[in-house]
Amino acid sequence: MSKTAGRLKAALKSTEKIDHSRKLRTNIPAGLAAPNPPLGPQLGQRNINIANFIKDFNERTADIKEGIPLPVRVKVHGDRTYDMVIHQPPxxxxxxxxxxxxxxxxxxxxxxxxxxxxxxxxxxxxxxxxxxxxxxxxxxxxxxxxxxxxxxxxxxxxxxxxxxxYAEFLKERAVIVEEQKQELQAAKEAKMLRTG
The missing domain is CATH 1.10.10.250 (Ribosomal protein L11/L12, C-terminal domain)
Known part of the structure; x- marks a missing residue:
């Protein structure tokens, strides 16, 4: 092995590895955090105490109307503590x-x-x-x-x-949306018939 390759290997061993699994970016409904999937497994993978996180999140979003999606950014530290930043709704x-x-x-x-x-x-x-x-x-x-x-x-x-x-526009739009839903449902059923 050449000297350069040996130095490169030594340099790579000495550098600190970055753990990207410690960051969590997700949307959680305000006041409705629960240990159910998908949130529970995401927290468990990062070694966060799920019960404490859910309690903390629900307390911090108690003054916001329930169900509003809130983008949450969580940075996990080595001692299982975390920094949680709650953004405005999307x-x-x-x-x-x-x-x-x-x-x-x-x-x-x-x-x-x-x-x-x-x-x-x-x-x-x-x-x-x-x-x-x-x-x-x-x-x-x-x-x-x-x-x-x-x-x-x-x-x-x-x-x-x-x-x-605008009220008249919304009534017309509701009819169009219903037609689009029916088209999507028909396409879904046709696909299931082809694959079945």
Whole structure:
């Protein structure tokens, strides 16, 4: 073995290995953390005391409406302690709640699932700018990011919305969504017949 290869092996042995399994990124519904899968096994793999984590999370999210999905980032230390950071709900959650829709568009470039005003977008941007990853961005950059996310969800940004007109739009949209669900169900059944 050459001297260079020997030095390389010695250097690799002396460097500290990075353990990426100690980081956990997941979405947990506010106030509804439970040891059931998928959360329980994820915590168990990282040697976190599941009961303490669930109790801690549910206490920290007690003032938030139950069921709202919250992105959680957990860093686990060697002594089984952890640092938990709870972010604001995802941008898609805020956008779909503000638009009054349950699901986005299946073909985002071709159909409109809902509408939002610029004021709604600005308020959502103010809330999302409190998230640790977005603290260094300006409010304008956060708003531009939200415009892109709204476009992928099929949400159209408008200056003003007439409530009566929008209620009629949502009724028409409900019929379209029901047709799409039936098409998906038919495609699923056809696939099961082919594979069965």
């Amino acid at each position: 941008a898609t959650y805020f956008l779909m709640q503000a638009a009054g829709i349950q699901r986005g568009a299946m073909n985002s470039g071709k159909e409109v699932a809902g509408k939002l005003t610029l004021r709604h977008l600005y308020e959502i941007a103010k809330i999302k700018s409190q998230d640790p990853p977005l603290t260094l961005q300006t409010l304008q950059q956060t708003t531009q990011m939200l415009v892109g996310i709204a476009r992928t969800c099929g949400i159209k940004i408008v200056r003003e919305i007439d409530p009566d007109e």
